[in-house]
Amino acid sequence: MNKPKIVWLNFSVFLITFLVAAIAVPYRAITHGFDTTELVVALCCFIYCGMSITAGYHRLWSHKTYQAHASLRFIFALGGAFALQNSILHWASDHRVHHKHVDNNDKDPYSAKKGFWYSHIGWMLREYQAHRYANYDNTRDLQKDPIVMWQHKNYLLLTILMNFGVPILFGLWHGDIISSLLLVGFLRLVLSHHTTFFINSLAHIWGKQTYTERNTARDNGFLAFLTFGEGYHNYHHIFENDYRNGIRWWQFDPTKWLIKGCEFLKLTSKLRTYPDDKIEKARLAMVLKRSQKKLLSHPNAEQMREKLQQEYDLLIARINDYYDVRKKLLASRRDKLIADVESSELAAQYQEFKQHLAEQQQHFQRLLTQLA
Numbered sequence: 001m002n003k004p005k006i007v008w009l010n011f012s013v014f015l016i017t018f019l020v021a022a023i024a025v026p027y028r029a030i031t032h033g034f035d036t037t038e039l040v041v042a043l044c045c046f047i048y049c050g051m052s053i054t055a056g057y058h059r060l061w062s063h064k065t066y067q068a069h070a071s072l073r074f075i076f077a078l079g080g081a082f083a084l085q086n087s088i089l090h091w092a093s094d095h096r097v098h099h100k101h102v103d104n105n106d107k108d109p110y111s112a113k114k115g116f117w118y119s120h121i122g123w124m125l126r127e128y129q130a131h132r133y134a135n136y137d138n139t140r141d142l143q144k145d146p147i148v149m150w151q152h153k154n155y156l157l158l159t160i161l162m163n164f165g166v167p168i169l170f171g172l173w174h175g176d177i178i179s180s181l182l183l184v185g186f187l188r189l190v191l192s193h194h195t196t197f198f199i200n201s202l203a204h205i206w207g208k209q210t211y212t213e214r215n216t217a218r219d220n221g222f223l224a225f226l227t228f229g230e231g232y233h234n235y236h237h238i239f240e241n242d243y244r245n246g247i248r249w250w251q252f253d254p255t256k257w258l259i260k261g262c263e264f265l266k267l268t269s270k271l272r273t274y275p276d277d278k279i280e281k282a283r284l285a286m287v288l289k290r291s292q293k294k295l296l297s298h299p300n301a302e303q304m305r306e307k308l309q310q311e312y313d314l315l316i317a318r319i320n321d322y323y324d325v326r327k328k329l330l331a332s333r334r335d336k337l338i339a340d341v342e343s344s345e346l347a348a349q350y351q352e353f354k355q356h357l358a359e360q361q362q363h364f365q366r367l368l369t370q371l372a
């Protein structure tokens with residue numbers, strides 16, 4: 001089969017930046033050394049690029065999981081050009097296709113089913129996307145954002161200004177342009193590229209399928225650490241309009257913290273989440289599925305399967321009761337619509353259902369440990 005033509009611009013940019021980062025940077029480190037200020041500035045620029053992609057390109061523009069003040073959108077638009085990952089409009093368009101047709105080798109632009117190399121970087125090296133390269137029909141909403149369109153039209157100029165301007169200015173101020181270009185320019189860019197690319201490659205290969213098996217996306221705490229929280233990709237693919245990817249307090253999701261933090265400064269608003277009961281039910285459905293599979297080799301398979309199903313059904317019923325009364329209680333408190341007596345009755349019921357749910361969770365957990 002004839003492969004599409006190589007995109008020489010992409011090919012050269014990836015190859016040259018990689019070679020400089022892999023050869024010239026260590027050579028400079030050995031022969032000349034880098035100082036702490038240079039390392040700190042490179043790290044800050046790495047974080048700025050990474051989070052412009054995760055909080056801006058991804059969670060704001062591609063998925064509209066929250067709204068952001070123009071000043072913040074402007075900062076992300078510059079950071080995205082600095083990260084050299086194409087314009088917001090183009091990135092979001094590709095990404096929406098990825099979600100809509102995930103793992104479909106003919107339609108998903110970086111389908112993980114085509115292997116690690118293809119989903120990581122290969123998809124950008126040849127003209128696989130030529131037929132739909134300039135089709136932005138799925139990002140009409142973004143075309144109304146003047147910052148998105150300004151960045152799209154001036155993309156080339158902005159990437160040059162950011163990628164050469166920032167390192168040169170810092171180098172001039174700090175007194176070492178070559179070191180700055182190597183560290184803040186090349187190494188920062190290459191690390192930023194490949195850590196982001198991991199989300200398309202490794203986060204579809206390595207990790208747990210906590211919430212769904214319907215696609216290849218995985219939850220992986222280590223990848224989350226490298227990608228500012230985007231490693232919880234299994235959650236993200238099923239609940240894509242949630243501004244969070246790591247939903248537990250202990251999960252590393254600095255992108256979520258940034259978006260939430262900016263809410264206090266009135267820079268972000270309308271943060272979207274999914275209801276807790278819906279998330280918990282998706283997780284439990286997967287737990288049930290996995291346990292049923294394990295049961296296949298169990299001596300009392302049929303009996304155990306029935307028991308498991310019973311306890312699971314009861315748990316779902318308890319979840320429904322609990323979240324239902326919780327919703328009513330919160331609404332009554334918010335609207336102050338009902339009398340105090342009724343409100344206190346609701347509160348009592350809430351406590352009761354909470355207790356029932358906790359007990360059933362324990363039952364279910366005990367049963368699961370028996371199966372393990």
Ligand SMILES: [Zn+2]
Nearest residue numbers: 095099236240
């Ligand atoms: Zn996404």
Ligand SMILES: [Zn+2]
Nearest residue numbers: 199200217233
């Ligand atoms: Zn994905």
